[in-house]
Amino acid sequence: MGSVLRLCSTLGLLRRGKQVHGYVIKTHFESNDYVVTGLVDTYAKCNCIMEAEYLFRMMPDKKNHVMWTAMVAGYSQNGEALKAMECYRDMVVEGVESNQFTFPSILTACAAVKAVDFGAQVHGCIVRTGFEANVFVQSALVDMYAKCSNLDRAARVLENMEVDDVVSWNSMIVGCVRQGCEGKALSLFQKMHAKDMKMDSFTYPSVLNCFASMKDIKNAMSVHCVILKTGFEDYKLVNNALVDMYAKQGSLDCAFQVFNHMPIKDVVSWTSLVTGYAHNGHHEEALRLFIDMRKAGIYPDHIVLASILSACAELTVLEFGQQVHANFVKSGLKSSLSVDNSLLTMYAKCGCIEDASRVFDSMQIQDVITWTAIIVGYAQNGKGKDSVRFYEQMIASGTKPDFITFIGLLFACSHAGLLESGRSYFASMEKDYGIKPGAEHYACMIDLLGRSGKLVEAEALLNQMDVEPDATVWKALLAACRVHGNLELGEKAAKNLFELEPNNAVPYIMLSNMYSASGKWEEAARIRRMMKSKGVNKEPGCSWIEVNSIVHSFVSEDRGHERTAEIYSKVDEMTLSIKEAGYVPDTSFALHNLDEKGKELGLAYHSEKLAVAFGLLTVPPGAPIRVFKNLRVCGDCHSAMKYVSRAFHRHIILRDSNCFHHFKEGQCSCGDYW
DNA sequence: CTAGGGTTAG
Incomplete structure (x- = not known):
């Protein structure tokens, strides 16, 4: 019975497992430790954690360490990291000893919820009980530390290992990439080559991911060649990573080529393409691909929904967005922060601030992206005072604003003409939150000062910027000059814009109109001629x-x-x-x-x-x-x-x-x- | 009877 259960659990054969369970009851083996452990394991591996838990709890008080381990592993593998930790704690309280099988399972759970303190305590137990030489335990430690952003400790465990274990190295590479240390990841990969270690199908997705964020197309292509030569092109995850890497580089043709050669495509393959098109500005094409994906019978997940909703927001296609929303509700997928944030942004960008607000109210938790989205949403819809109200609520709720939040907040102040609030928030961003203002923040402030008629102060602020003023800054100043009829400063702003955005007709027209308004017809005509001779055309309304x-x-x-x-x-x-x-x-x-x-x-x-x-x-x-x-x-x-x-x-x-x-x-x- | 790692968004 043990070996049959082992087969069921490895292959995930739920029905056969249930048959065995029935046989176990018939033959009165339901209190046999080995058999019940096998059943717990089988149910857990078939995603039936409730049944596993039931059998585990129904066992008499004294359970052996193997059964405890099966339960900890079961929780961990079913995404119930907290329950795994609880179960492990109960096991320790009961005085049951862990072994080389228990530690990897509990460490995986710690990694999943970034419980680095709990993990470090487990590490202590490992050292005390002498299991730190086991390669499974070591790799789980590397992974736990790497996932908890503690690359140093992960590296230390890795360095102390006696064998070059590919799993541990893979974990280390992923950890580095996720921490933004692509260079470290790449040199680890090169070391693997130098050591002549055998790569496996897990190595390539991580390394390709590394190239994707480094935008290193040359190395990526040579790794692609290695993949083809060594026969890894049949692995779906390797191909998904290739599609994503090419799409992120902007090599959409290559991405499509890999995609088309894949015999089986899943939601990740499609999402990589969809986001690739969206990121390169082809939002309509992204929507079309999403429709193709649905036609191909692939069900959307949270991630593809978030991307498609942000494409809808960019295009301001409300009805499409509403359909995606409706399908999401009907799909029975659990609501998620990322989808809710995207829905909120989509409605706000389509001018439906009430719907955006309804999404906000329905959310159980909000993160900095949620708050920023609602602040920007109200500001774009002409309700800057509400934006400020939300900002204050955000601070009261204990969420820290970031760089983007302040762009939204200052934008709100400028559109609502809230001069004093704007000034004090601008000062507060560096003083209270250590965020250095970027050109975007200065542009909002100059816009705000300009609207309030404080042109002198606006110019002074521009001159004291410690970042280079970009086009948005000059545009804000030019608009202010136009409203307040300051020709001299307007000329300066326009001239900068002619250089920064040579194909933009707006500064030409604004300057020309300013000349006309002050009766300088000759000058106005000169600017029009200049525009014409440079081949700049006014975009038709x-x-x-x-x-x-x-x-x-x-x-x-x-x-x-x-x-x-x-x-x-x-x-x-x-x-x-x-x-x-x-x-x-x-x-x-x-x-x-x-x-x-x-x-x-x-x-x-x-x-x-x-x-x-x-x-x-x-x-x-x-x-x-x-x-x-x-x-x-x-x-x-x-x-x-x-x-x-x-x-x-x-x-x-x-x-x-x-x-x-x-x-x-x-x-x-x-x-x-x- | 029980164990470790990968790809997609904002």
Whole structure:
């Protein structure tokens, strides 16, 4: 019976194991130590930890050390590290001695939950009982220390080993990679070669992972050759690591090639490709691959869901994201921090701050990413004061803010015009949390100071930066100069932008407009000519709206849509009724070389107005109209939208290149400052 | 009768 059970446990044969269990009961062997140990082990290996636990507990008080070990191992192998530790503790309390089988199991459990203190105590017992020469015990120690970020102690155990054990070396390499010590990992791998150690199918995934984070394509390709030569190309995990490594390098063709040659692909293979495409900016392709994965019958896991939701967030495709959310709920997968964080971000980026907030409220635990996401989300949606409220809650909850949190927080302060809070948070980040401000933080501060009319202070802050000002910093300064009519400083900012972003038309247009506004027509024309001669083109303004999963896009005075006639008469109806309510077209946003009537006509059919009119025609009453624009919304359109939201009792959400505008009952969430 | 290591996200 013992050998049959051994076979069942090794092969994971649950049904045959249950048959043996029935036979054990029939033949009254249910109190035989050897037999019950075998059953405990079989059930544990078949992921039936409850049954294993039941049999273990039903045994009379005195259980031998082998059965205890089987139970500890069972918990550990079923991902119940804490229970494994509890069980081991009970074993020690009962006075049962551990052996060379017990220690590796309990150390694995410690490694899984990074319980380095518990692990170190076990290490003490190992030394006391003389098991430290056992190679299984040693490798488990190396792995435990490495996983608990204690590379030094791991290395010490490794160095004291008498044999060159590939398992221990593999563990050490993985530990180094996870700690960001890729160089150490690589030199270990080279040492393995020098020692002529036999690599196995576990070595390659770790080493490839190392090359992936080092972006070392040359070495990676030669290892790929070795893999082919030594016959390791049939291992799924090796191939998954290859796909991931090539995808992370941006060599999507190579990644795809390896992927296509794999006879069996699992969710990890697909995820590596999906994230590879997403990271290289091909978000649509990532969504398409996700659909292909589902068609291939692969069920998504938490990781692929988190990636796909962040692709949805990047593309602001709300309906796709909602479907992914719905499928996640239906799938019965347990909710997880990473998926919830991605859902939260997706909703916030799509302008659904209420849904983002609902996700936040539903979460059992929040980490720094959660808090940062909600802070940024509220700020992007024009509710900077709520962001600040969440930041204070975060601090009260004991979560430490990081570099990114402060970008979100300062962004919130600047968009809400919270000058004093912004100043004090900016000072606090280095003083209280030791985080050195980066260009991103300075850009927010300069934006905040600029909006508050403190141009002198903004310039002073720029001059005292200890990091090189990047384009975002100069853009913030330029925007401030435009609002406050400071030509001289504006020229300086624009000139820096011409160099940093030579293909960006925005600084040319802004500077030219600033010249026009102060009557310097010659200068304005000169900038336009300069722009033309450098071949820089203004990106055409474009707005779009998603209705029933179809995207309808419009440019200014667009007549290409099949319902053009209806759309234009809706725009005219819109204009007429908001004029009655007091709207006056702001012709300062129109072209200069037209008379008043011509200017007004030029404004009337801007892309965002066409998209909103289409929304009024197609989106059911009561539902919000969500429009996206590639550029900043024009001032006249912004004013018109406020009136439309009141006259038509509609919540209009317009996401432009800068932020979300929530128009409701004649008001905009941005407070008219954007 | 009982034991150790690998790949995917943010």
